[in-house]
Amino acid sequence: MAATTKNATAVVTQGGSATVVAAGTLCWRIEKGRLQVLIIHRPRYKDWSWPKGKLDPGETTPECAVRETFEEVGLSVKLGIPLATITYPVSSGDKVVHYWAAKTERLSPEPDGKEVDRVQWVSPEEARDMLTSASDIEPLESLIAAHAAKDLQTWPLIVVRHAKAKPRSSWSRAEGERPLAATGRRQAIAVSRLLQAWNPERVVSSPWVRCVQTISPYVNQRSAKLKLVDALTEHDAARKPGRARNAVERVFDKRRPVALCTHRPVLPLVFSVLGNHMTSRLRALLPVEDPYLAPGEAVICQVSTINQGRIVSVEQFRAYDD
DSSP states (O other): OOOOOOOOOSEEEETTEEEEEEEEEEEEEEETTEEEEEEEEETTTTEEEOSEEEOOTTOOHHHHHHHHHHHHHOOOOOOOSBOOOEEEEETTEEEEEEEEEEEOOSOOOOOOSSSOSEEEEEOHHHHHHHOSSGGGHHHHHHHHHHHHTTOSSEEEEEEEEOOOBOOGGGOOSOGGGOOBOHHHHHHHHHHHHHHTTTOOSEEEEOOSHHHHHHHHHHHHHHTOEEEEOGGGSHHHHHHOHHHHHHHHHHTTTTOSOEEEEEOGGGHHHHHHHHHTTSOHHHHTTSOOSTTSSOTTEEEEEEEETTTTTOEEEEEEEEOOOO
């Protein structure tokens, strides 16, 4: 399973034709040792489909997928691997729908009664027969293939570049104390919203102020565990790159959802460690040119729960554009 996804806005206009962007999930569970997926019935269209919907203004596709799933079937999901993206014509042009796998525990979905009036857990084979639109089968096939490859059960490892800081040229005090600019503070709030699509329970960060300020909105809102690691600062990573690599390597040990926040000059080192945990095809999706990520931008890797330390998907999102 290899995937890369960039941030998307609700409507993109090119050459006079409008592209509507939407996002959704394929909720899945293992019941009596067998894979099941959740399909929904929409009374307005009289069809069987997946939970999905159009982006709200300023929303990223991962945020949209989580929100729409909660609104339509009452499930608070965390995104897993990205699945096939489908495109089909609508009256205004084309509609693009981004899908993610979303594992659910023993929670009962509740249709909202408006957009969705029925939900049903079914086998992949039953879903294939019940889905109204042939295009909806594409993400299902992605899910089935990932399950067969044992790549469906994963945890997220998210790398965040700190948000926009005040310029070095205007800062006369210690470099580690240089804070976020006003734009950066807005970016930090957007980063918090984006991270909630995966809901990492712990955050590993450089202790320098601009990194801590970037992830503080998320840590405070979600009560995530924060660990500050000196090896991830620009200064320490330049002097002792081996320690920085070890710090990145250690985030794999706990096998739990984690976000890592650091600086632009440290990103090549971080990505070199991640690259050792993935195939060459996925490695080619990692940023390789300076500045690697924009301020507040993130790379999301899904790490296999079954095949320890193996990264099975790579995505990239920018939470906020000023």
